[in-house]
Amino acid sequence: MAAEGDxxxxxxxxxxxxxxxxxxKPNVAEASEQFGHLAKELRQQDCLQYAAFCNLAMARCEQTLFNAPGEALALTDAARLFLSSEKENHSLRVLGFDEHLQAALNCYSFASKVYVEMNQPMMAASLCLELGNALKEMNRPGEAIVHYQRAAELQTQMPVEALLSMGEMASCKILTQMQLMCQERGLQLPGTSTPVGAFLDIVARCEISRVLLLMLLEPPPQKLLPEHAQTLERYAWESFDPHSQVTFLPENVFLLLQSVVMACQEKDTESLKSLQTELWPVLTAELNHLLHLVVQERITPSGQGI
Structure with missing residues:
Protein backbone atom coordinates (compact mmCIF):
# COMPACT_ATOMS: atom_id res chain seq x y z
CA MET A 1 0.00 0.00 0.00
CA ALA A 2 1.37 3.39 -0.95
CA ALA A 3 2.51 5.47 2.04
CA GLU A 4 1.46 9.10 2.38
CA GLY A 5 5.01 10.23 1.60
CA ASP A 6 5.06 8.14 -1.58
CA LYS A 25 5.18 24.40 -22.91
CA PRO A 26 3.73 22.11 -20.20
CA ASN A 27 2.10 18.92 -21.43
CA VAL A 28 -1.21 19.37 -19.62
CA ALA A 29 -2.89 16.41 -21.32
CA GLU A 30 -0.12 14.07 -20.17
CA ALA A 31 -0.31 15.41 -16.62
CA SER A 32 -4.06 14.92 -16.55
CA GLU A 33 -3.68 11.33 -17.66
CA GLN A 34 -1.03 10.68 -15.00
CA PHE A 35 -3.19 12.22 -12.27
CA GLY A 36 -5.98 9.90 -13.44
CA HIS A 37 -3.76 6.83 -13.21
CA LEU A 38 -2.59 7.83 -9.74
CA ALA A 39 -6.20 8.41 -8.62
CA LYS A 40 -7.19 4.95 -9.86
CA GLU A 41 -4.28 3.31 -8.07
CA LEU A 42 -5.02 5.12 -4.81
CA ARG A 43 -8.71 4.22 -5.02
CA GLN A 44 -7.79 0.56 -5.37
CA GLN A 45 -5.64 0.92 -2.25
CA ASP A 46 -8.60 2.51 -0.41
CA CYS A 47 -6.81 5.86 -0.06
CA LEU A 48 -9.99 7.71 -0.94
CA GLN A 49 -9.10 11.26 0.06
CA TYR A 50 -5.76 11.11 -1.81
CA ALA A 51 -7.52 9.73 -4.88
CA ALA A 52 -9.97 12.63 -4.61
CA PHE A 53 -7.12 15.18 -4.60
CA CYS A 54 -5.75 13.57 -7.76
CA ASN A 55 -9.15 13.85 -9.43
CA LEU A 56 -9.28 17.52 -8.44
CA ALA A 57 -5.87 18.07 -10.05
CA MET A 58 -7.14 16.22 -13.12
CA ALA A 59 -10.19 18.53 -13.24
CA ARG A 60 -7.93 21.59 -13.24
CA CYS A 61 -5.97 20.13 -16.14
CA GLU A 62 -9.16 19.48 -18.10
CA GLN A 63 -10.28 23.04 -17.41
CA THR A 64 -7.00 24.32 -18.82
CA LEU A 65 -7.61 22.18 -21.91
CA PHE A 66 -11.16 23.63 -22.21
CA ASN A 67 -12.54 20.09 -21.92
CA ALA A 68 -15.72 20.76 -19.91
CA PRO A 69 -17.04 17.15 -20.02
CA GLY A 70 -13.71 15.85 -18.69
CA GLU A 71 -13.63 18.55 -16.02
CA ALA A 72 -17.19 17.74 -14.85
CA LEU A 73 -16.45 14.02 -14.73
CA ALA A 74 -13.25 14.49 -12.72
CA LEU A 75 -15.01 16.83 -10.29
CA THR A 76 -17.83 14.32 -9.84
CA ASP A 77 -15.37 11.53 -9.12
CA ALA A 78 -13.60 13.73 -6.59
CA ALA A 79 -16.90 14.62 -4.92
CA ARG A 80 -17.91 10.97 -4.56
CA LEU A 81 -14.52 10.01 -3.18
CA PHE A 82 -14.54 12.80 -0.59
CA LEU A 83 -18.08 11.79 0.37
CA SER A 84 -17.09 8.13 0.73
CA SER A 85 -14.14 9.17 2.87
CA GLU A 86 -16.48 11.21 5.11
CA LYS A 87 -18.88 8.28 5.49
CA GLU A 88 -15.97 6.00 6.33
CA ASN A 89 -14.84 8.38 9.07
CA HIS A 90 -18.37 8.47 10.49
CA SER A 91 -18.63 4.68 10.51
CA LEU A 92 -15.29 4.49 12.36
CA ARG A 93 -16.40 7.30 14.72
CA VAL A 94 -13.33 9.37 13.78
CA LEU A 95 -13.52 12.85 15.26
CA GLY A 96 -13.10 15.65 12.74
CA PHE A 97 -14.44 18.90 11.36
CA ASP A 98 -16.33 17.45 8.38
CA GLU A 99 -13.52 18.62 6.10
CA HIS A 100 -14.09 15.79 3.63
CA LEU A 101 -17.80 16.55 3.53
CA GLN A 102 -17.08 20.21 2.85
CA ALA A 103 -14.70 19.23 0.05
CA ALA A 104 -17.40 16.97 -1.40
CA LEU A 105 -19.96 19.80 -1.27
CA ASN A 106 -17.59 22.11 -3.13
CA CYS A 107 -16.84 19.50 -5.81
CA TYR A 108 -20.51 18.70 -6.36
CA SER A 109 -21.23 22.43 -6.62
CA PHE A 110 -18.47 23.05 -9.19
CA ALA A 111 -19.42 19.97 -11.23
CA SER A 112 -23.06 21.08 -11.28
CA LYS A 113 -21.99 24.56 -12.40
CA VAL A 114 -19.94 23.11 -15.26
CA TYR A 115 -22.93 21.07 -16.46
CA VAL A 116 -25.15 24.15 -16.35
CA GLU A 117 -22.58 26.04 -18.44
CA MET A 118 -22.63 23.11 -20.88
CA ASN A 119 -26.43 23.51 -21.11
CA GLN A 120 -27.01 20.14 -19.45
CA PRO A 121 -29.31 21.07 -16.53
CA MET A 122 -30.54 17.50 -16.04
CA MET A 123 -27.00 16.28 -15.37
CA ALA A 124 -26.57 19.13 -12.89
CA ALA A 125 -29.89 18.24 -11.26
CA SER A 126 -28.89 14.59 -10.93
CA LEU A 127 -25.80 15.65 -8.95
CA CYS A 128 -27.94 17.84 -6.67
CA LEU A 129 -30.26 14.89 -6.03
CA GLU A 130 -27.32 12.57 -5.41
CA LEU A 131 -25.92 14.97 -2.83
CA GLY A 132 -29.32 15.57 -1.25
CA ASN A 133 -29.90 11.83 -0.88
CA ALA A 134 -26.44 11.35 0.64
CA LEU A 135 -27.01 14.11 3.18
CA LYS A 136 -30.39 12.69 4.11
CA GLU A 137 -28.82 9.27 4.65
CA MET A 138 -26.23 10.93 6.89
CA ASN A 139 -29.06 12.36 9.01
CA ARG A 140 -28.56 15.90 7.72
CA PRO A 141 -32.06 16.63 6.32
CA GLY A 142 -31.75 20.37 6.90
CA GLU A 143 -28.71 20.54 4.62
CA ALA A 144 -30.30 18.19 2.07
CA ILE A 145 -33.27 20.51 1.50
CA VAL A 146 -31.10 23.12 -0.24
CA HIS A 147 -29.89 20.60 -2.81
CA TYR A 148 -33.36 19.16 -3.46
CA GLN A 149 -34.57 22.70 -4.06
CA ARG A 150 -31.73 23.36 -6.50
CA ALA A 151 -32.55 20.12 -8.32
CA ALA A 152 -36.17 21.20 -8.71
CA GLU A 153 -35.06 24.57 -10.09
CA LEU A 154 -32.92 22.82 -12.70
CA GLN A 155 -35.76 20.46 -13.70
CA THR A 156 -38.18 23.11 -14.97
CA GLN A 157 -38.45 21.35 -18.33
CA MET A 158 -39.27 18.03 -16.62
CA PRO A 159 -42.31 18.73 -14.40
CA VAL A 160 -42.63 15.24 -12.93
CA GLU A 161 -38.95 15.09 -11.94
CA ALA A 162 -39.21 18.60 -10.50
CA LEU A 163 -42.23 17.56 -8.44
CA LEU A 164 -40.37 14.52 -7.16
CA SER A 165 -37.50 16.75 -6.03
CA MET A 166 -39.96 19.13 -4.41
CA GLY A 167 -41.61 16.16 -2.77
CA GLU A 168 -38.29 15.17 -1.26
CA MET A 169 -37.79 18.74 -0.15
CA ALA A 170 -41.20 19.31 1.43
CA SER A 171 -41.28 15.59 1.86
CA CYS A 172 -44.14 13.82 3.45
CA LYS A 173 -41.58 13.40 6.24
CA ILE A 174 -42.27 16.94 7.49
CA LEU A 175 -45.99 16.28 7.45
CA THR A 176 -45.39 13.00 9.25
CA GLN A 177 -43.39 14.74 11.96
CA MET A 178 -46.14 17.33 12.41
CA GLN A 179 -48.75 14.64 12.65
CA LEU A 180 -46.77 12.59 15.17
CA MET A 181 -46.16 15.65 17.33
CA CYS A 182 -49.88 16.42 17.39
CA GLN A 183 -50.73 12.84 18.28
CA GLU A 184 -47.99 12.48 20.90
CA ARG A 185 -48.03 15.91 22.53
CA GLY A 186 -51.34 17.49 21.60
CA LEU A 187 -54.50 17.56 23.71
CA GLN A 188 -56.47 14.32 23.34
CA LEU A 189 -59.93 13.01 24.09
CA PRO A 190 -59.89 11.17 27.44
CA GLY A 191 -59.09 7.49 27.01
CA THR A 192 -58.23 7.86 23.29
CA SER A 193 -55.34 8.88 21.05
CA THR A 194 -57.56 11.25 19.06
CA PRO A 195 -56.37 14.90 19.27
CA VAL A 196 -58.86 17.70 19.82
CA GLY A 197 -59.21 21.34 18.84
CA ALA A 198 -56.46 22.91 16.75
CA PHE A 199 -54.39 19.72 17.01
CA LEU A 200 -57.17 17.77 15.29
CA ASP A 201 -57.30 20.29 12.44
CA ILE A 202 -53.52 20.07 11.92
CA VAL A 203 -53.52 16.25 11.94
CA ALA A 204 -56.38 16.18 9.42
CA ARG A 205 -54.64 18.67 7.11
CA CYS A 206 -51.37 16.69 7.28
CA GLU A 207 -53.19 13.45 6.52
CA ILE A 208 -54.93 14.87 3.45
CA SER A 209 -51.69 16.49 2.25
CA ARG A 210 -49.79 13.23 2.57
CA VAL A 211 -52.40 11.27 0.63
CA LEU A 212 -52.52 13.84 -2.18
CA LEU A 213 -48.72 14.11 -2.35
CA LEU A 214 -48.42 10.35 -2.60
CA MET A 215 -50.97 10.36 -5.42
CA LEU A 216 -49.07 13.14 -7.18
CA LEU A 217 -45.58 11.70 -6.81
CA GLU A 218 -46.51 8.01 -7.25
CA PRO A 219 -43.31 6.62 -5.66
CA PRO A 220 -42.59 3.02 -6.73
CA PRO A 221 -43.36 0.39 -4.05
CA GLN A 222 -39.66 -0.34 -3.46
CA LYS A 223 -39.05 3.33 -2.60
CA LEU A 224 -42.15 3.79 -0.45
CA LEU A 225 -41.30 4.55 3.17
CA PRO A 226 -43.07 2.33 5.75
CA GLU A 227 -45.10 5.23 7.19
CA HIS A 228 -46.27 6.20 3.69
CA ALA A 229 -47.21 2.60 2.88
CA GLN A 230 -49.28 2.56 6.09
CA THR A 231 -50.96 5.79 5.00
CA LEU A 232 -52.03 4.23 1.69
CA GLU A 233 -53.19 1.05 3.42
CA ARG A 234 -55.66 3.12 5.43
CA TYR A 235 -57.34 4.09 2.16
CA ALA A 236 -57.51 0.62 0.64
CA TRP A 237 -61.05 -0.35 -0.31
CA GLU A 238 -60.93 -3.15 2.25
CA SER A 239 -61.04 -0.42 4.91
CA PHE A 240 -64.80 -0.09 4.63
CA ASP A 241 -65.13 1.15 8.22
CA PRO A 242 -63.38 4.55 8.21
CA HIS A 243 -63.62 5.16 11.94
CA SER A 244 -61.80 1.93 12.68
CA GLN A 245 -58.75 3.39 10.92
CA VAL A 246 -58.91 7.19 10.69
CA THR A 247 -60.55 8.88 13.66
CA PHE A 248 -59.42 12.42 12.84
CA LEU A 249 -61.26 12.86 9.51
CA PRO A 250 -64.98 13.32 8.97
CA GLU A 251 -66.44 10.14 7.44
CA ASN A 252 -67.45 11.88 4.21
CA VAL A 253 -63.93 13.30 3.72
CA PHE A 254 -62.37 9.90 4.39
CA LEU A 255 -64.64 8.21 1.84
CA LEU A 256 -63.93 10.89 -0.77
CA LEU A 257 -60.17 10.55 -0.23
CA GLN A 258 -60.52 6.78 -0.48
CA SER A 259 -62.27 7.28 -3.81
CA VAL A 260 -59.49 9.61 -4.99
CA VAL A 261 -56.89 6.93 -4.24
CA MET A 262 -58.83 4.30 -6.16
CA ALA A 263 -59.49 6.67 -9.10
CA CYS A 264 -55.76 7.46 -9.31
CA GLN A 265 -54.84 3.79 -9.21
CA GLU A 266 -57.40 3.03 -11.92
CA LYS A 267 -56.42 6.16 -13.91
CA ASP A 268 -60.10 7.15 -13.97
CA THR A 269 -59.85 10.85 -14.84
CA GLU A 270 -63.61 11.42 -15.09
CA SER A 271 -64.16 10.15 -11.55
CA LEU A 272 -61.27 12.30 -10.37
CA LYS A 273 -62.87 15.43 -11.84
CA SER A 274 -66.14 14.59 -10.11
CA LEU A 275 -64.38 13.96 -6.79
CA GLN A 276 -62.50 17.23 -7.14
CA THR A 277 -65.81 19.06 -7.34
CA GLU A 278 -67.12 17.30 -4.22
CA LEU A 279 -63.94 17.88 -2.20
CA TRP A 280 -63.48 21.51 -3.23
CA PRO A 281 -65.78 23.05 -0.54
CA VAL A 282 -64.20 21.09 2.35
CA LEU A 283 -60.51 21.62 1.54
CA THR A 284 -58.24 24.62 2.13
CA ALA A 285 -56.90 26.62 -0.83
CA GLU A 286 -53.52 24.88 -0.47
CA LEU A 287 -55.06 21.39 -0.46
CA ASN A 288 -57.31 22.26 -3.39
CA HIS A 289 -54.25 23.34 -5.36
CA LEU A 290 -52.60 20.03 -4.55
CA LEU A 291 -55.69 18.14 -5.66
CA HIS A 292 -55.75 20.21 -8.86
CA LEU A 293 -52.16 19.13 -9.60
CA VAL A 294 -53.14 15.49 -9.05
CA VAL A 295 -56.02 15.81 -11.52
CA GLN A 296 -53.91 17.68 -14.09
CA GLU A 297 -51.14 15.09 -13.89
CA ARG A 298 -53.64 12.33 -14.74
CA ILE A 299 -55.17 14.35 -17.59
CA THR A 300 -51.84 15.42 -19.12
CA PRO A 301 -49.07 13.02 -17.98
CA SER A 302 -45.63 14.60 -17.42
CA GLY A 303 -47.21 18.02 -17.74
CA GLN A 304 -47.43 17.84 -21.56
CA GLY A 305 -50.14 19.56 -23.48
CA ILE A 306 -51.21 22.00 -20.74
Missing part, protein backbone atom coordinates in the same frame (compact mmCIF):
# COMPACT_ATOMS: atom_id res chain seq x y z
CA UNK A 7 1.76 9.67 -2.69
CA UNK A 8 2.99 13.21 -2.07
CA UNK A 9 6.24 12.55 -3.94
CA UNK A 10 4.43 11.18 -6.98
CA UNK A 11 1.80 13.94 -6.84
CA UNK A 12 4.49 16.62 -6.78
CA UNK A 13 6.36 14.92 -9.61
CA UNK A 14 3.32 15.18 -11.87
CA UNK A 15 2.55 18.73 -10.67
CA UNK A 16 6.09 19.84 -11.51
CA UNK A 17 5.48 18.92 -15.14
CA UNK A 18 2.84 21.66 -15.24
CA UNK A 19 5.28 24.41 -14.31
CA UNK A 20 6.17 26.75 -17.13
CA UNK A 21 9.76 26.55 -18.26
CA UNK A 22 11.76 28.66 -20.67
CA UNK A 23 10.88 27.77 -24.27
CA UNK A 24 8.94 24.75 -23.09
Missing amino acids: FLARYRAVSNKLKKRFLR
Whole structure:
Protein backbone atom coordinates (compact mmCIF):
# COMPACT_ATOMS: atom_id res chain seq x y z
CA MET A 1 0.00 0.00 0.00
CA ALA A 2 1.37 3.39 -0.95
CA ALA A 3 2.51 5.47 2.04
CA GLU A 4 1.46 9.10 2.38
CA GLY A 5 5.01 10.23 1.60
CA ASP A 6 5.06 8.14 -1.58
CA PHE A 7 1.76 9.67 -2.69
CA LEU A 8 2.99 13.21 -2.07
CA ALA A 9 6.24 12.55 -3.94
CA ARG A 10 4.43 11.18 -6.98
CA TYR A 11 1.80 13.94 -6.84
CA ARG A 12 4.49 16.62 -6.78
CA ALA A 13 6.36 14.92 -9.61
CA VAL A 14 3.32 15.18 -11.87
CA SER A 15 2.55 18.73 -10.67
CA ASN A 16 6.09 19.84 -11.51
CA LYS A 17 5.48 18.92 -15.14
CA LEU A 18 2.84 21.66 -15.24
CA LYS A 19 5.28 24.41 -14.31
CA LYS A 20 6.17 26.75 -17.13
CA ARG A 21 9.76 26.55 -18.26
CA PHE A 22 11.76 28.66 -20.67
CA LEU A 23 10.88 27.77 -24.27
CA ARG A 24 8.94 24.75 -23.09
CA LYS A 25 5.18 24.40 -22.91
CA PRO A 26 3.73 22.11 -20.20
CA ASN A 27 2.10 18.92 -21.43
CA VAL A 28 -1.21 19.37 -19.62
CA ALA A 29 -2.89 16.41 -21.32
CA GLU A 30 -0.12 14.07 -20.17
CA ALA A 31 -0.31 15.41 -16.62
CA SER A 32 -4.06 14.92 -16.55
CA GLU A 33 -3.68 11.33 -17.66
CA GLN A 34 -1.03 10.68 -15.00
CA PHE A 35 -3.19 12.22 -12.27
CA GLY A 36 -5.98 9.90 -13.44
CA HIS A 37 -3.76 6.83 -13.21
CA LEU A 38 -2.59 7.83 -9.74
CA ALA A 39 -6.20 8.41 -8.62
CA LYS A 40 -7.19 4.95 -9.86
CA GLU A 41 -4.28 3.31 -8.07
CA LEU A 42 -5.02 5.12 -4.81
CA ARG A 43 -8.71 4.22 -5.02
CA GLN A 44 -7.79 0.56 -5.37
CA GLN A 45 -5.64 0.92 -2.25
CA ASP A 46 -8.60 2.51 -0.41
CA CYS A 47 -6.81 5.86 -0.06
CA LEU A 48 -9.99 7.71 -0.94
CA GLN A 49 -9.10 11.26 0.06
CA TYR A 50 -5.76 11.11 -1.81
CA ALA A 51 -7.52 9.73 -4.88
CA ALA A 52 -9.97 12.63 -4.61
CA PHE A 53 -7.12 15.18 -4.60
CA CYS A 54 -5.75 13.57 -7.76
CA ASN A 55 -9.15 13.85 -9.43
CA LEU A 56 -9.28 17.52 -8.44
CA ALA A 57 -5.87 18.07 -10.05
CA MET A 58 -7.14 16.22 -13.12
CA ALA A 59 -10.19 18.53 -13.24
CA ARG A 60 -7.93 21.59 -13.24
CA CYS A 61 -5.97 20.13 -16.14
CA GLU A 62 -9.16 19.48 -18.10
CA GLN A 63 -10.28 23.04 -17.41
CA THR A 64 -7.00 24.32 -18.82
CA LEU A 65 -7.61 22.18 -21.91
CA PHE A 66 -11.16 23.63 -22.21
CA ASN A 67 -12.54 20.09 -21.92
CA ALA A 68 -15.72 20.76 -19.91
CA PRO A 69 -17.04 17.15 -20.02
CA GLY A 70 -13.71 15.85 -18.69
CA GLU A 71 -13.63 18.55 -16.02
CA ALA A 72 -17.19 17.74 -14.85
CA LEU A 73 -16.45 14.02 -14.73
CA ALA A 74 -13.25 14.49 -12.72
CA LEU A 75 -15.01 16.83 -10.29
CA THR A 76 -17.83 14.32 -9.84
CA ASP A 77 -15.37 11.53 -9.12
CA ALA A 78 -13.60 13.73 -6.59
CA ALA A 79 -16.90 14.62 -4.92
CA ARG A 80 -17.91 10.97 -4.56
CA LEU A 81 -14.52 10.01 -3.18
CA PHE A 82 -14.54 12.80 -0.59
CA LEU A 83 -18.08 11.79 0.37
CA SER A 84 -17.09 8.13 0.73
CA SER A 85 -14.14 9.17 2.87
CA GLU A 86 -16.48 11.21 5.11
CA LYS A 87 -18.88 8.28 5.49
CA GLU A 88 -15.97 6.00 6.33
CA ASN A 89 -14.84 8.38 9.07
CA HIS A 90 -18.37 8.47 10.49
CA SER A 91 -18.63 4.68 10.51
CA LEU A 92 -15.29 4.49 12.36
CA ARG A 93 -16.40 7.30 14.72
CA VAL A 94 -13.33 9.37 13.78
CA LEU A 95 -13.52 12.85 15.26
CA GLY A 96 -13.10 15.65 12.74
CA PHE A 97 -14.44 18.90 11.36
CA ASP A 98 -16.33 17.45 8.38
CA GLU A 99 -13.52 18.62 6.10
CA HIS A 100 -14.09 15.79 3.63
CA LEU A 101 -17.80 16.55 3.53
CA GLN A 102 -17.08 20.21 2.85
CA ALA A 103 -14.70 19.23 0.05
CA ALA A 104 -17.40 16.97 -1.40
CA LEU A 105 -19.96 19.80 -1.27
CA ASN A 106 -17.59 22.11 -3.13
CA CYS A 107 -16.84 19.50 -5.81
CA TYR A 108 -20.51 18.70 -6.36
CA SER A 109 -21.23 22.43 -6.62
CA PHE A 110 -18.47 23.05 -9.19
CA ALA A 111 -19.42 19.97 -11.23
CA SER A 112 -23.06 21.08 -11.28
CA LYS A 113 -21.99 24.56 -12.40
CA VAL A 114 -19.94 23.11 -15.26
CA TYR A 115 -22.93 21.07 -16.46
CA VAL A 116 -25.15 24.15 -16.35
CA GLU A 117 -22.58 26.04 -18.44
CA MET A 118 -22.63 23.11 -20.88
CA ASN A 119 -26.43 23.51 -21.11
CA GLN A 120 -27.01 20.14 -19.45
CA PRO A 121 -29.31 21.07 -16.53
CA MET A 122 -30.54 17.50 -16.04
CA MET A 123 -27.00 16.28 -15.37
CA ALA A 124 -26.57 19.13 -12.89
CA ALA A 125 -29.89 18.24 -11.26
CA SER A 126 -28.89 14.59 -10.93
CA LEU A 127 -25.80 15.65 -8.95
CA CYS A 128 -27.94 17.84 -6.67
CA LEU A 129 -30.26 14.89 -6.03
CA GLU A 130 -27.32 12.57 -5.41
CA LEU A 131 -25.92 14.97 -2.83
CA GLY A 132 -29.32 15.57 -1.25
CA ASN A 133 -29.90 11.83 -0.88
CA ALA A 134 -26.44 11.35 0.64
CA LEU A 135 -27.01 14.11 3.18
CA LYS A 136 -30.39 12.69 4.11
CA GLU A 137 -28.82 9.27 4.65
CA MET A 138 -26.23 10.93 6.89
CA ASN A 139 -29.06 12.36 9.01
CA ARG A 140 -28.56 15.90 7.72
CA PRO A 141 -32.06 16.63 6.32
CA GLY A 142 -31.75 20.37 6.90
CA GLU A 143 -28.71 20.54 4.62
CA ALA A 144 -30.30 18.19 2.07
CA ILE A 145 -33.27 20.51 1.50
CA VAL A 146 -31.10 23.12 -0.24
CA HIS A 147 -29.89 20.60 -2.81
CA TYR A 148 -33.36 19.16 -3.46
CA GLN A 149 -34.57 22.70 -4.06
CA ARG A 150 -31.73 23.36 -6.50
CA ALA A 151 -32.55 20.12 -8.32
CA ALA A 152 -36.17 21.20 -8.71
CA GLU A 153 -35.06 24.57 -10.09
CA LEU A 154 -32.92 22.82 -12.70
CA GLN A 155 -35.76 20.46 -13.70
CA THR A 156 -38.18 23.11 -14.97
CA GLN A 157 -38.45 21.35 -18.33
CA MET A 158 -39.27 18.03 -16.62
CA PRO A 159 -42.31 18.73 -14.40
CA VAL A 160 -42.63 15.24 -12.93
CA GLU A 161 -38.95 15.09 -11.94
CA ALA A 162 -39.21 18.60 -10.50
CA LEU A 163 -42.23 17.56 -8.44
CA LEU A 164 -40.37 14.52 -7.16
CA SER A 165 -37.50 16.75 -6.03
CA MET A 166 -39.96 19.13 -4.41
CA GLY A 167 -41.61 16.16 -2.77
CA GLU A 168 -38.29 15.17 -1.26
CA MET A 169 -37.79 18.74 -0.15
CA ALA A 170 -41.20 19.31 1.43
CA SER A 171 -41.28 15.59 1.86
CA CYS A 172 -44.14 13.82 3.45
CA LYS A 173 -41.58 13.40 6.24
CA ILE A 174 -42.27 16.94 7.49
CA LEU A 175 -45.99 16.28 7.45
CA THR A 176 -45.39 13.00 9.25
CA GLN A 177 -43.39 14.74 11.96
CA MET A 178 -46.14 17.33 12.41
CA GLN A 179 -48.75 14.64 12.65
CA LEU A 180 -46.77 12.59 15.17
CA MET A 181 -46.16 15.65 17.33
CA CYS A 182 -49.88 16.42 17.39
CA GLN A 183 -50.73 12.84 18.28
CA GLU A 184 -47.99 12.48 20.90
CA ARG A 185 -48.03 15.91 22.53
CA GLY A 186 -51.34 17.49 21.60
CA LEU A 187 -54.50 17.56 23.71
CA GLN A 188 -56.47 14.32 23.34
CA LEU A 189 -59.93 13.01 24.09
CA PRO A 190 -59.89 11.17 27.44
CA GLY A 191 -59.09 7.49 27.01
CA THR A 192 -58.23 7.86 23.29
CA SER A 193 -55.34 8.88 21.05
CA THR A 194 -57.56 11.25 19.06
CA PRO A 195 -56.37 14.90 19.27
CA VAL A 196 -58.86 17.70 19.82
CA GLY A 197 -59.21 21.34 18.84
CA ALA A 198 -56.46 22.91 16.75
CA PHE A 199 -54.39 19.72 17.01
CA LEU A 200 -57.17 17.77 15.29
CA ASP A 201 -57.30 20.29 12.44
CA ILE A 202 -53.52 20.07 11.92
CA VAL A 203 -53.52 16.25 11.94
CA ALA A 204 -56.38 16.18 9.42
CA ARG A 205 -54.64 18.67 7.11
CA CYS A 206 -51.37 16.69 7.28
CA GLU A 207 -53.19 13.45 6.52
CA ILE A 208 -54.93 14.87 3.45
CA SER A 209 -51.69 16.49 2.25
CA ARG A 210 -49.79 13.23 2.57
CA VAL A 211 -52.40 11.27 0.63
CA LEU A 212 -52.52 13.84 -2.18
CA LEU A 213 -48.72 14.11 -2.35
CA LEU A 214 -48.42 10.35 -2.60
CA MET A 215 -50.97 10.36 -5.42
CA LEU A 216 -49.07 13.14 -7.18
CA LEU A 217 -45.58 11.70 -6.81
CA GLU A 218 -46.51 8.01 -7.25
CA PRO A 219 -43.31 6.62 -5.66
CA PRO A 220 -42.59 3.02 -6.73
CA PRO A 221 -43.36 0.39 -4.05
CA GLN A 222 -39.66 -0.34 -3.46
CA LYS A 223 -39.05 3.33 -2.60
CA LEU A 224 -42.15 3.79 -0.45
CA LEU A 225 -41.30 4.55 3.17
CA PRO A 226 -43.07 2.33 5.75
CA GLU A 227 -45.10 5.23 7.19
CA HIS A 228 -46.27 6.20 3.69
CA ALA A 229 -47.21 2.60 2.88
CA GLN A 230 -49.28 2.56 6.09
CA THR A 231 -50.96 5.79 5.00
CA LEU A 232 -52.03 4.23 1.69
CA GLU A 233 -53.19 1.05 3.42
CA ARG A 234 -55.66 3.12 5.43
CA TYR A 235 -57.34 4.09 2.16
CA ALA A 236 -57.51 0.62 0.64
CA TRP A 237 -61.05 -0.35 -0.31
CA GLU A 238 -60.93 -3.15 2.25
CA SER A 239 -61.04 -0.42 4.91
CA PHE A 240 -64.80 -0.09 4.63
CA ASP A 241 -65.13 1.15 8.22
CA PRO A 242 -63.38 4.55 8.21
CA HIS A 243 -63.62 5.16 11.94
CA SER A 244 -61.80 1.93 12.68
CA GLN A 245 -58.75 3.39 10.92
CA VAL A 246 -58.91 7.19 10.69
CA THR A 247 -60.55 8.88 13.66
CA PHE A 248 -59.42 12.42 12.84
CA LEU A 249 -61.26 12.86 9.51
CA PRO A 250 -64.98 13.32 8.97
CA GLU A 251 -66.44 10.14 7.44
CA ASN A 252 -67.45 11.88 4.21
CA VAL A 253 -63.93 13.30 3.72
CA PHE A 254 -62.37 9.90 4.39
CA LEU A 255 -64.64 8.21 1.84
CA LEU A 256 -63.93 10.89 -0.77
CA LEU A 257 -60.17 10.55 -0.23
CA GLN A 258 -60.52 6.78 -0.48
CA SER A 259 -62.27 7.28 -3.81
CA VAL A 260 -59.49 9.61 -4.99
CA VAL A 261 -56.89 6.93 -4.24
CA MET A 262 -58.83 4.30 -6.16
CA ALA A 263 -59.49 6.67 -9.10
CA CYS A 264 -55.76 7.46 -9.31
CA GLN A 265 -54.84 3.79 -9.21
CA GLU A 266 -57.40 3.03 -11.92
CA LYS A 267 -56.42 6.16 -13.91
CA ASP A 268 -60.10 7.15 -13.97
CA THR A 269 -59.85 10.85 -14.84
CA GLU A 270 -63.61 11.42 -15.09
CA SER A 271 -64.16 10.15 -11.55
CA LEU A 272 -61.27 12.30 -10.37
CA LYS A 273 -62.87 15.43 -11.84
CA SER A 274 -66.14 14.59 -10.11
CA LEU A 275 -64.38 13.96 -6.79
CA GLN A 276 -62.50 17.23 -7.14
CA THR A 277 -65.81 19.06 -7.34
CA GLU A 278 -67.12 17.30 -4.22
CA LEU A 279 -63.94 17.88 -2.20
CA TRP A 280 -63.48 21.51 -3.23
CA PRO A 281 -65.78 23.05 -0.54
CA VAL A 282 -64.20 21.09 2.35
CA LEU A 283 -60.51 21.62 1.54
CA THR A 284 -58.24 24.62 2.13
CA ALA A 285 -56.90 26.62 -0.83
CA GLU A 286 -53.52 24.88 -0.47
CA LEU A 287 -55.06 21.39 -0.46
CA ASN A 288 -57.31 22.26 -3.39
CA HIS A 289 -54.25 23.34 -5.36
CA LEU A 290 -52.60 20.03 -4.55
CA LEU A 291 -55.69 18.14 -5.66
CA HIS A 292 -55.75 20.21 -8.86
CA LEU A 293 -52.16 19.13 -9.60
CA VAL A 294 -53.14 15.49 -9.05
CA VAL A 295 -56.02 15.81 -11.52
CA GLN A 296 -53.91 17.68 -14.09
CA GLU A 297 -51.14 15.09 -13.89
CA ARG A 298 -53.64 12.33 -14.74
CA ILE A 299 -55.17 14.35 -17.59
CA THR A 300 -51.84 15.42 -19.12
CA PRO A 301 -49.07 13.02 -17.98
CA SER A 302 -45.63 14.60 -17.42
CA GLY A 303 -47.21 18.02 -17.74
CA GLN A 304 -47.43 17.84 -21.56
CA GLY A 305 -50.14 19.56 -23.48
CA ILE A 306 -51.21 22.00 -20.74
